[in-house]
Amino acid sequence: EPEVTQTPSHQVTQMGQEVILRCVPISNHLYFYWYRQILGQKVEFLVSFYNNEISEKSEIFDDQFSVERPDGSNFTLKIRSTKLEDSAMYFCATQRGGGELFFGEGSRLTVL
Amino acid sequence: AQSVTQPDIHITVSEGASLELRCNYSYGATPYLFWYVQSPGQGLQLLLKYFSGDTLVQGIKGFEAEFKRSQSSFNLRKPSVHWSDAAEYFCAVVPTQGAQKLVFGQGTRLTINP
Numbered sequence: 096e097p098e099v100t101q102t103p104s105h106q107v108t109q110m111g112q113e114v115i116l117r118c119v120p121i122s123n124h125l126y127f128y129w130y131r132q133i134l135g136q137k138v139e140f141l142v143s144f145y146n147n148e149i150s151e152k153s154e155i156f157d158d159q160f161s162v163e164r165p166d167g168s169n170f171t172l173k174i175r176s177t178k179l180e181d182s183a184m185y186f187c188a189t190q191r192g193g194g195e196l197f198f199g200e201g202s203r204l205t206v207l
Numbered sequence: 208a209q210s211v212t213q214p215d216i217h218i219t220v221s222e223g224a225s226l227e228l229r230c231n232y233s234y235g236a237t238p239y240l241f242w243y244v245q246s247p248g249q250g251l252q253l254l255l256k257y258f259s260g261d262t263l264v265q266g267i268k269g270f271e272a273e274f275k276r277s278q279s280s281f282n283l284r285k286p287s288v289h290w291s292d293a294a295e296y297f298c299a300v301v302p303t304q305g306a307q308k309l310v311f312g313q314g315t316r317l318t319i320n321p
Contacts, residue, residue, distance in 0.1 A: 140308045140310065195241070198243075201250045
């Protein structure tokens, strides 16, 4: 069964460092998303991406965040200068077009 | 304001007992509705979904959910829980048709007593 793959599964970084989280979406999916879940809290929408551009972003997705799909396969989330409050589980999700989102296993980011 | 509400933060039931997790939404049109389950340290697994048609939907692991338009609810049920059902359960909606973001409720943590 096709699945969304995320790497790394866990990353520990120092505050102020850049982090890149990677996602390999299901091959025929067209819509891509990043969500965040701070420990003990609900899953929050960060950004959606379609046709090589951001289609929607939340207030959380400020200038420190960026997304791209550089090679037509990987979908990446970059945090330019990490803060302590960026510590969370980051989920990639993909969608063929309308309806169900398929989630990856998540990347746990710990900022020290 | 548009939202998804799960009124119960934490529920404890005994193994073998029945379960109902509540979910209410406040959107003008009928959204797409989902229930996801998250085991500790794991990702999100889809239990079931409702797009249209029969308002009682069956999912994996013996779960079902009923869409009630008049109550703007999509409650999750299971007739007899197993210890392995202990997890966090999230109700989520896609507010309109088409490729839209998923909006999650706060989640309900389910504990199973032996």
